[in-house]
Amino acid sequence: MRKIIIAIDGYSSSGKSSFAKNIAKKYGYIFIDTGAMYRAVTYYAMQNGLVDSHGSVYEDKLIENLPNIKITFRYDPVTEASSIFLNGVKIDEEIRSVDVSDKVAVVSSIPQVRERLVALQREMGRDKGIVMDGRDIGTVVFPDADLKIFMTADPEIRAMRRYRELSQAGKKVSLEEITQNILKRDNADITRTVGPLKKAEDALLLDNSRMSLEQQMLWVSEKIDKLIK
Numbered sequence: 066m067r068k069i070i071i072a073i074d075g076y077s078s079s080g081k082s083s084f085a086k087n088i089a090k091k092y093g094y095i096f097i098d099t100g101a102m103y104r105a106v107t108y109y110a111m112q113n114g115l116v117d118s119h120g121s122v123y124e125d126k127l128i129e130n131l132p133n134i135k136i137t138f139r140y141d142p143v144t145e146a147s148s149i150f151l152n153g154v155k156i157d158e159e160i161r162s163v164d165v166s167d168k169v170a171v172v173s174s175i176p177q178v179r180e181r182l183v184a185l186q187r188e189m190g191r192d193k194g195i196v197m198d199g200r201d202i203g204t205v206v207f208p209d210a211d212l213k214i215f216m217t218a219d220p221e222i223r224a225m226r227r228y229r230e231l232s233q234a235g236k237k238v239s240l241e242e243i244t245q246n247i248l249k250r251d252n253a254d255i256t257r258t259v260g261p262l263k264k265a266e267d268a269l270l271l272d273n274s275r276m277s278l279e280q281q282m283l284w285v286s287e288k289i290d291k292l293i294k
Contacts, residue, residue, distance in 0.1 A: 067292075067293055068194035068293075069211035069289070069292055069293060070193050071085075071088060071094070071197070071210065071212045071214070071289070072197055072202035072207050072210035072212070072213045072265075072268075073085050073199075073203075073213075073216060074198070074199060074204070074214070074215050074216070074262065074268065075198075075216030075262075076216070076217050076218070076251055076254070076262070077247055077250045077251065077254070078218075078223040078224070078226055078247055079216040079223055079273065080216065080226065080273055080278070080281075081100075081198040081199075082198060083278060084198075084273075084282075084285075085098070085196045085197070085198040086147075086196075087282055088196045088282070088285060088289070089147075089195075089196045091282070092196075092289065092293075093194075094194050095138075095195045096138075096147050096195075096196050096198075097147075097186065097189055097190075097195055097197040097198075098198060098199075099182070099197060099200075099202065100169075100198065100199055101149045101157075101160060102136050102182050102185075103169055103172060103173040103178070104160035104161070104165050104166075105136050105149055105151045105156060105160055106127075106134060106136075106172055106173075107165050107168050107169040107172040107173075108151065108165055109134050110122060110123075110130075110168075110172060111164065113130065115130065120167060120168050120171065122168070127172070127175065127178070128175070128177045128178075131178065131181050133152075134151070134152070134181075135152050136149065136151060136185070137149075137150045138150070158234070161231075163231075163242065163243075167246060167249075169250075170249075170250055170253035170254065170257070171253075173257075173260075174253070174258070174259060175259075176259050179260055183205065183206050186202075186206050190207060193211075200254055200260065200261075200262045201260035201262065201263075203267075204260070204263060204265045205260045208265070211292055212269075212288060212289060212292060213269065214271055214285065215264040215269070215270050215271065216273060217270070217272050217273075217274075218272060218274040220248060221244070222274050223247055224240060224243045224244040227247065228240045271284070
């Protein structure tokens with residue numbers, strides 16, 4: 066069976082990561098969460114005084130610090146999942162905070178940040194056999210990906226999913242706060258000048274508003290099996 070590149074793009078909290086993780090697990094592929102990479106850079110900026118109290122980023126200083134930011138993914142056989150590390154420190158939980166979510170769109174819109182991470186992402190996909198999710202994978206990072214999927218869901222449903230995820234993790238947040246954050250993120254992702262969120266012409270649309278993960282896996286497995294056999 067030949068290895069392929071699977072590019073998954075879509076809106077914030079549309080379930081891209083869970084979907085991509087399950088595909089990677091089923092086919093023995095490497096899962097690369099590009100959104101987590103941008104969150105990692107944002108977290109680094111926040112931890113190193115490169116973001117002011119109003120959420121503005123000191124772009125010049127962040128750009129100067131890019132060579133000091135090392136992002137890696139490591140597979141944990143116990144949890145059967147990949148974790149993200151920033152300069153050797155695991156930051157899976159830290160990058161999912163509302164504070165990071167509020168600032169990641171600003172950081173990800175900086176051309177030099179995107180340049181650095183896109184180059185790294187392409188290197189990760191050199192040997193194929195990967196599932197990569199993000200905002201511009203099928204349009205910018207891998208325009209020649211073997212399979213492109215664009216995911217969406219109603220904003221209210223995405224907000225509720227995110228609210229439950231954070232609540233289960235013990236985070237105290239309001240549904241209204243999450244909803245506003247998602248709408249704000251959608252607008253920033255769609256309107257940014259560098260690598261805006263948009264569906265590639267040859268991408269398959271997956272609206273999972275009323276689909277379980279199992280139903281989504283049945284849908285995508287049919288597509289993948291046709292490509293690898």
